Amino acid sequence: MTETETIAYDVVVLGAGPVGENVADRTRAAGLTTAVVESELVGGECSYWACMPSKALLRPVIAQADARRLPGLRQAVQGPLDADAILAHRNHFTSDWKDDGQVGWLDGIGADLYRGHGRLTGPRTVNVGDRVLTARHAVAVCTGTRAVLPDLPGLAEVGPWTSREATSAQSVPGRLVVVGGGVVAAEMATAWQALGSRVTLLVRGKGLLNRMEPFAGELVAEALTAAGADVRTGTSVESVTRRDGTVVVVTDTGDRIEADEILFATGRAPRTDDIGLDTVGLEPGSWLPVDDSLRVTGSEWLYAVGDVNHRALLTHQGKYQARIAGAAIAARASGKTDLDAGPWGAHAATADHAAVPQVVFTDPEAAAVGLSLAEAEQAGHRVRAVDVDLSSVAGAGLYGEGYKGRARMVVDLDDEILRGVTFVGPGVGELIHSATVAVVGQVPLARLWHAVPSYPTISEVWLRLLEAFRDS
Structure with a gap:
């Protein structure tokens, strides 16, 4: 029988993705001894199956699309993308699914790594194999989320893709069905269509990217259709089978679609089903509600950081929360006892409520921060939407012919600040941080007039938006 070893730390972190790494970085910087537990690869979903590989697949797609809009360059990029080279570069971008570098980083900050499945066995106690880790001050759950598959008979035998398979596949399927209308569905449809798949995108709702302004999804769907994808909205999957290697999809409209692979991008669930939540009075498999210091409601020692608290399922927002949580744990x-927990305080994740930015790396890109017009109205704000055609901005012409894009700012008419901003168009991902600063900083429109955009850049859209507000 193996003897159990008990090791005491100030902080134990469950999960070594970007969120767990950042919690550990902040607690170690404060001088707290920290253990990090990881059952897969250090670096987590983002590094190996989400942000990094997906953007490695998408960057050549977007670069080619940009080049094809430019006279003089268009002729040089008329051939198809080299899918094998792109997939090889993607593999390099993920360090070939090896985590040596990230393990070295953890070692460099002085955190101790424990490989294996970590499970709470009571207050401040985590079991990892034959070791028991105790936490004097905090346990931080940073285990992220997993893809959810629909309850369709026989789906397991089909071998469907989730986001993991979509970002790590080593060959291009000739035909791919993508089910879903969110970010993963839109990005992966964009990538695989450009790499050579014939993509059919099945969207249950009215359109793509329904958490953004409606025009964002409309422009992305229009571009996907122009690229050759078959985009079908208001469509659900009734059944999926695989026969002799071919996936057969039957929709609720009676259509029969054949494909080589099928990707379900239909939601996420927290990885909390087998981490011992029941031993501390919480429901296994549940999202973990937290206060603004990321401490689990009703607990003095348990923190839930990143996707598991369901505030914003985004890597950058999880890393932001990790910095807040690390500071709160250290304090x-x-x-x-008197933490700086007021609005915009050092120990409060205030941006989770009003200023979450996101970029969708499709062609065109879609980027948004804060509230949409509908969300602002539902929240009871007296607002006005101000729209500008991005192609009217001089800098858009530098992106080539046929530029299509749109910008919207949602103005609070009582406070004359911005509640939200949305951009859609080539190159707009680099605009969103200026919008984030304006929303987070609650910069008055009268002050924004004096933030002069450089000419000729697409940032000049800020001037056009302000003029449109003034003249409306």
Whole structure:
């Protein structure tokens, strides 16, 4: 029988993705001893099956689309993309699914890594194999999410793709059905269509990207259709089978679609089903509600950071939360009771409520921060939407012929600040941080007039938006 070893730390972190790494970085910087537990690869979903590989697949697609809009360059990029080279570069971008570098980084900050499945066995106690880790101050759950598959008979035998297979596949399927209308569905449809698949995109709702302004999904769907994808909205999957290697999909409209692979991008669930939540009075498999310091409601020692708290399922927002949580854990460990937990305080994840930015790396890109017009109205704000055609901005012409894009700012008419901003068009991903600063900083429109955009850049859209507000 193996003897159990008990090791005491100030902080134990469950999950070594970007969120767990950042919690550990902040607690170690504060001088707290920290253990990090990981059952897969250090670096997590983002590094190996999400952000990094997906953007490695998409960057050549977007670069080619940009080049094809430019006279003089268009002729040089008329051939198909080299899919094998792109997939090889994607493999390099993920370090060939090896985590040596990230393990070295954890070692460099002085955190101890434990490989294996970590499970709470009571307050401040985590079991990993034959080791028991105890936490003097905090346990931080940073285990992220997993893809959810629909309840369709026989689906397991089909071998469907989730986001993991979509970002790590080593060959291009001739025909791909993508089910879903969110970010993963839109990005992966964009990538695989450009790499040579014939993509059919099945969207249950009215359109793509329904958490953004409606025009964002409309422009992305229009571009996907122009690229050759078959985009079908208001369509659900009734059954899926695989016969002699071919996937057969039957929709609720009676259509029969054949494909080589099928990707379901239909939602996420928290990875909390087998981490011992029941031993501390919480429901296994549940999202974990937290206060603005990321401490689990009703607990003095348990934190839930990143996707598991369901505030914003985005890597950058999870890393932001990790910095807040690390600071709060360190402050409480030092005996501080009066945390800076007010709006925009050092120990409050205020941006989760009003200023979450996101970029969708399709062609065209879609980027948004804060509230959409509908969300602002539902929240009770008296607002006005101000829209500008991005192609009217001089800098858009530098992106080539046929530029299509749109910008919207949602103006609070009582406070004359921005509640939200949305951009759609080539190159707009680099615009969103200026919008984030304006929304987070609650910059008055009268002050924004004096933030002069450089000419000729697409940032000049800020001037056009302000003029449209003034003249409306």
